[in-house]
Amino acid sequence: MKEYNFIRKGVLNCLVAAFIFFSGLQNANAKEIIISAAVSLSNAFKEIAIIYETKHPTDKILFNFGASGGLLQQIEQGAPVDIFASADEETMDQAEKKSLIVKQSRKDFAYNSxxxxxxxxxxxxxxxxxxxxxxxxxxxxxxxxxxxxxxxxxxxxxxxxxxxxxxxxxxxxxxxxxxxxxxxxxxxxxxxxxxxxxxxxxxxxxxxxxxFSLNHSIRYPIALVKQKTENKNAQEFIDFVLSFEGQKILVKYGFASVPH
Known part of the structure; x- marks a missing residue:
């Protein structure tokens, strides 16, 4: 009986060790995506993030919501940000002129009024x-x-x-x-x-x-922020926002979708 208990204890210890090992691997592979986004996007983006994370279990979305101009100032001052989503084109234009974003990644993703x-x-x-x-x-x-x-x-x-x-x-x-x-x-x-x-x-x-803008003339742009180390996962989040599923969520929260 003692020998059986010893063997069982050894098996359990091995299982626990294996669990910790594989959990460690998963955490090591986890990639944080830091997003600075206009506060008007908070409800929609939080739901988009939940669905995105179920599809990309090794990614973790972290948000910083605020006024677009304030977020731009933070990025300019060196805040660690992977993605910037602005509530207007002018603020994103400023980010582009200051070479803070990856120009070719910039896309309009929603309309508002x-x-x-x-x-x-x-x-x-x-x-x-x-x-x-x-x-x-x-x-x-x-x-x-x-x-x-x-x-x-x-x-x-x-x-x-x-x-x-x-x-x-x-x-x-x-x-x-x-x-x-x-x-x-x-x-x-x-x-x-x-x-x-x-x-x-x-x-x-x-x-x-x-x-005052029945034709939804206000455009929301999104773009990758230039970083010393590129976060390849960040582009996948932008792609999801632009996807049919992401656009459907934005429409749910009062935005108009942008055809691509």
């Missing part, structure tokens, strides 16, 4: 942008134009209508588009400028009263 939203129970009647001057509208939330693409789009729109300077005292500045969305959802401001994809996430708390 700028919308004006109000709290779900708001009774405001806004037929055109000039209505933002009415006394009943005291707080207008926009993203910080210097770093938030949605804020930049809103500023350009209001400047063209010669309203930007006139509403300065009403502006509430958000550090990213989701902060603006939450201001409106919590009824802390009268109106806010966000992306369509953000507004549909909280359709029970906010409502869209104007859509």
């Amino acid at each position: 700028l919308v004006l939203i109000v709290p779900i129970h708001s009774v405001l009647h806004i037929q055109n942008l000039d209505d933002l001057l009415q006394p009943s509208i005291q707080k207008i939330a926009v993203g910080q134009p210097k770093i938030v693409p949605a804020g930049k789009y809103a500023q350009n729109l209001l400047q063209k209508s010669q309203l930007w300077d006139k509403i300065q005292t009403k502006l509430i500045i958000g550090q990213n588009v989701r902060q603006v969305l939450n201001y409106v959802a919590r009824d802390e401001v009268n109106v806010g400028f966000v992306y369509y994809s953000d507004a549909v996430l909280l359709s029970d708390k906010v409502k869209i009263i104007q859509d």
Whole structure:
């Protein structure tokens, strides 16, 4: 009996050792893919990552979400990033001019539109942008134009209508588009400028009263970030985002797909 227990113990020890060995091999082969992405992509990209990781079990997706301009600054300062996904073309253009991305990897992967939203129970009647001057509208939330693409789009729109300077005292500045969305959802401001994809996430708390780019003219680009050591797995994630399955998830979260 003692001999049997000894043999059984030895077999168990071998199995445990083998498990640790193969687990170590799997961890050694695991490759992290670090993605800096516009905060408006957070819900869609998190779901895309879950499905991607099931198809690529040795890859681990790590996200850094924020305002596109802020993310660009981080990359410029040397932050370890494999992929950059911006909410506008201008920010990606800057990354390309500064040779921070692999130019040939750059692709547009989604469309979006700028919308004006109000709290779900708001009774405001806004037929055109000039209505933002009415006394009943005291707080207008926009993203910080210097770093938030949605804020930049809103500023350009209001400047063209010669309203930007006139509403300065009403502006509430958000550090990213989701902060603006939450201001409106919590009824802390009268109106806010966000992306369509953000507004549909909280359709029970906010409502869209104007859509300023019905043709989904706002493009989202994605690209590999230049690194000393190339992460070959990163391109596979970009390919998945561009695939039918990845595009289907983006559409689910309010984006329009980009034909390739």
